[in-house]
Amino acid sequence: MRRKGVNYSKFGYIFTFPFVLAFLxxxxxxxxxxxxxxxxxxxxxxxxxxxxxxNPFQNFKDLLFDNASFRKSLINTGLLWIINFIPQIxxxxxxxxxxxxxxxxxxxxxxxxxxxxxxNIITASTIAVLFxxxxxxxxxxxxxxxxxxxxxxxPINFLQDxxxxxxxxxxxxxxxxxxxxxxxxxxGVMGINxxxxxxxxxxxxxxxQTFFRITLPSLRTILLFTLITSMVGGLTMFDIPxxxxxxxxxxxxxxTSMFIYGQAFKGSYLYNRAAAASMIMFIISGVLSGFLFYxxxxxxxxxxxxxxxxxRKAAKAAVREV
Amino acid sequence: xxxxxxxxxxNQKISKTIIYIICIFLAVLSILPFWIMFVNATRSTPxxxxxxxxxxxxxxxxxxxxxxxxxxxxxxxxxxxxxxxTFATLCTVYFSSLAAYxxxxxxxxxxxxxxxxxxxxxxxxxxxxxIGFYQFMYKLHWTNSFLPxxxxxxxxxxxxxxxxxxxxxxxxxxxxEASRVDGSGEFKTFNRIILPLxxxxxxxxxxxxxxxxxxxxxxxxxxxxxxxxxTMPIMVSLLRGDIYKTEFGSIYMGLALTxxxxxxxxxxxxxxxxxxxxxxxxxx
Numbered sequence: 001m002r003r004k005g006v007n008y009s010k011f012g013y014i015f016t017f018p019f020v021l022a023f024l025x026x027x028x029x030x031x032x033x034x035x036x037x038x039x040x041x042x043x044x045x046x047x048x049x050x051x052x053x054x055n056p057f058q059n060f061k062d063l064l065f066d067n068a069s070f071r072k073s074l075i076n077t078g079l080l081w082i083i084n085f086i087p088q089i090x091x092x093x094x095x096x097x098x099x100x101x102x103x104x105x106x107x108x109x110x111x112x113x114x115x116x117x118x119x120n121i122i123t124a125s126t127i128a129v130l131f132x133x134x135x136x137x138x139x140x141x142x143x144x145x146x147x148x149x150x151x152x153x154x155p156i157n158f159l160q161d162x163x164x165x166x167x168x169x170x171x172x173x174x175x176x177x178x179x180x181x182x183x184x185x186x187x188g189v190m191g192i193n194x195x196x197x198x199x200x201x202x203x204x205x206x207x208x209q210t211f212f213r214i215t216l217p218s219l220r221t222i223l224l225f226t227l228i229t230s231m232v233g234g235l236t237m238f239d240i241p242x243x244x245x246x247x248x249x250x251x252x253x254x255x256t257s258m259f260i261y262g263q264a265f266k267g268s269y270l271y272n273r274a275a276a277a278s279m280i281m282f283i284i285s286g287v288l289s290g291f292l293f294y295x296x297x298x299x300x301x302x303x304x305x306x307x308x309x310x311x312r313k314a315a316k317a318a319v320r321e322v
Numbered sequence: 323x324x325x326x327x328x329x330x331x332x333n334q335k336i337s338k339t340i341i342y343i344i345c346i347f348l349a350v351l352s353i354l355p356f357w358i359m360f361v362n363a364t365r366s367t368p369x370x371x372x373x374x375x376x377x378x379x380x381x382x383x384x385x386x387x388x389x390x391x392x393x394x395x396x397x398x399x400x401x402x403x404x405x406x407x408t409f410a411t412l413c414t415v416y417f418s419s420l421a422a423y424x425x426x427x428x429x430x431x432x433x434x435x436x437x438x439x440x441x442x443x444x445x446x447x448x449x450x451x452x453i454g455f456y457q458f459m460y461k462l463h464w465t466n467s468f469l470p471x472x473x474x475x476x477x478x479x480x481x482x483x484x485x486x487x488x489x490x491x492x493x494x495x496x497x498x499e500a501s502r503v504d505g506s507g508e509f510k511t512f513n514r515i516i517l518p519l520x521x522x523x524x525x526x527x528x529x530x531x532x533x534x535x536x537x538x539x540x541x542x543x544x545x546x547x548x549x550x551x552x553t554m555p556i557m558v559s560l561l562r563g564d565i566y567k568t569e570f571g572s573i574y575m576g577l578a579l580t581x582x583x584x585x586x587x588x589x590x591x592x593x594x595x596x597x598x599x600x601x602x603x604x605x606x
Contacts, residue, residue, distance in 0.1 A: 007427050008427075008429075008508070009429055009430040009431070010430070011424065011427075011428050011508045012424045012425070012427075012428035012429070012430030012433060013424075013430060013432075014424070014508075015420050015421060015423055015424025015428070015512070016421045016425065016436060017420070018417045018420065018476055019417055019418070019420075019421040019433065019476060019477050019482065020477075021476075022417070022473060022474060022476035022477035023477035023479075024444070024471075026455070026470075026473060026474035026476075026477065027443070027446065027451060027455070027474070027477060028453075029456060030451035030454035030455035030458055031446070031450060031451040032454070033451075033453075033454030033455075033457060033458060034450065034451050034453045034454030034455075035451070035454075036454075037453055037454060037457065042457075049458075060389055067470075078494040088537075095345075098341050098345075098570065103334070104334070104337075104338060104341065106338070106341060106342070106345070108345075110596075111349075111352050112345050112348075112349060113596050114596060115348075115349040115352045115353065116348055116349065116352055117592075117595070117596060117599065118352050118353075118356075118588065119352055121584055121587075121588045121595065122356070122537075122581050122584050122585070122588075123536070123554065123555050123558065123580065123581060123584065124536040124537060124538075124539065124555075124558075125537070125539050125555040125558040125559055126422055126555075126577050126580050126581045127355075128556050128578060129561050129562050129573070130355060130356075130375055130561070131355070131575050132562065133570065133573055133577075134355060134358065136570070139370075139371040139372075139373075141358050141362070143376050144373045144374035145374055148373075148374065167556075175351065175352075179333065179352075183596060183599045183600050184599060184600065184602070186600065186601075187348055187600035187601070190600075214334045214444055230446055233447050235447060236447040236448075236449045236540075238449070238539065238540050238553070239446075239537075239539045239540070242539075242559075243539075243558070243562055257449045258539070260449060260452065260453070261452075261540070261543075261544070264452075264453055264456070265456075265543075265544055271453055271457065274453050275454065278449065278451070278452060279450070280452050281447070281449065282446070282447070282450035285439055285445065285446075285447060285450070287446075288447050290403055297420045
């Protein structure tokens with residue numbers, strides 16, 4: 001196709017150059033710089049010469065072994081992610097199964113999708129402040145509702161109790177994201193070859209069997225995608241817990257991002273400690289996504305490799321015997 | 323046989339009713355908090371404290387008055403957010419389309435490694451580099467400037483990935499060849515012919531980039547310290563502060579004002595947004 005004498009390949013480099021340049025300046029350099037700061041004594045508002053600590057890993061060691069607040073923030077982040085992700089994926093799968101079931105033929109799917117996705121588009125900060133106002137004590141809309149329904153006799157101070165505070169933060173995350181997950185899963189089901197469902201129906205599979213034997217396995221890649229994006233999102237959870245309760249009560253909703261923000265920008269200027277915490281977060285996110293890719297890799301491919309390996313072993317053994 | 327069919331259809335009717343009830347409950351759950359927000363924006367603080375109501379009252383203007391009296395400037399926040407989100411969105415969609423076009427059209431040595439690299443960096447959370455980024459911007463005297471919130475948008479790996487998938491599915495290289503024969507330069511071909519062809523994908527990604535920038539709290543909170551530079555989400559965070567402690571009516575008013583533009587955009591574009599979410603998930 002290409003005429004001789006004109007080589008267009010240089011345009012590949014030219015067209016991707018702005019991306020690469022912006023990435024190097026605004027992402028790669030800051031990450032390396034953050035890693036470097038993690039090894040130094042950079043603290044305080046006024047810039048002064050910094051140097052690498054005698055034990056370069058001192059900040060990391062302090063964080064992991066001597067900092068109860070940081071450990072708590074890691075545990076909280078994991079906990080908040082789990083209590084939001086498990087109900088989220090279960091409900092999204094359930095709704096997907098209902099909405100894609102031709103026999104049920106649910107009406108108004110379009111409207112339901114629009115309404116269930118809605119909380120996702122609204123600014124998280126607005127939602128956080130809204131919920132903290134809705135759960136106000138002693139008189140807020142939720143307390144009024146509980147009173148009206150006769151569910152409670154005295155106003156409940158939701159925001160002072162550790163488990164309800166965590167539960168509400170988890171619920172907000174769940175409420176904001178299950179619609180998004182549902183739409184992605186429905187799109188995934190639409191992409192499955194309809195012939196698979198037809199042959200399952202001919203073979204007499206019921207709804208459950210079709211869902212667990214055909215729908216779920218075909219969604220593996222999309223579930224992986226959802227899991228990883230949700231995980232990285234969960235790891236960086238900031239807006240909701242920060243504006244909902246600012247980490248309280250008693251640090252029970254303090255997340256890792258909030259810890260980083262708090263160390264560096266809320267009056268203490270402990271940039272080195274915050275940088276070390278960012279690096280730990282970065283490593284965790286890398287390890288988790290690598291692990292998930294490994295877990296969810298195509299099993300058939302893995303089987304094939306295993307088979308090849310045993311074949312090679314057998315061949316070697318055969319050679320030796322001869 | 324007939325009996326079995328009848329009982330199964332009765333079963334189906336029952337399960338269908340349950341499904342509708344659950345779906346309607348979830349829809350109400352999506353609407354109710356925002357409904358209360360808009361209704362309470364029109365009610366006075368004593369009214370709000372006396373109980374829940376789903377019908378608006380008549381204190382809209384007085385709530386607005388109280389809100390604006392306390393140095394809350396939603397118009398300034400709206401303008402700042404609009405400037406940042408618009409330019410960041412333009413950077414994201416233009417340069418991502420350009421990079422994706424470069425990836426799909428040209429045969430260059432580093433094409434494959436570059437694509438692998440994009441997949442790897444797609445997952446890096448921006449919080450991981452925040453400290454270094456802040457120190458870097460501080461040295462450049464770029465804190466309290468909009469540039470560090472706009473320029474990084476040029477490198478949006480996830481958008482490049484999406485655009486590449488779109489181009490692979492839709493672009494025929496014959497168009498590129500034909501325009502070369504006609505003597506069009508490579509940049510001109512991209513700007514005049516390819517970019518208009520990519521408009522459906524560009525529009526979808528533009529909506530999401532805009533909303534993501536509009537809703538971003540972390541970076542602006544770190545970088546912007548001057549009041550007149552605050553974006554909408556930072557303004558919202560002011561409502562949590564002490565100055566509004568007992569003025570519930572005006573808190574709801576502020577929340578309603580900051581989210582109103584998003585509701586309007588959402589209901590105008592919901593069809594495209596839902597389609598975009600679905601497309602974004604179907605990644606191979």
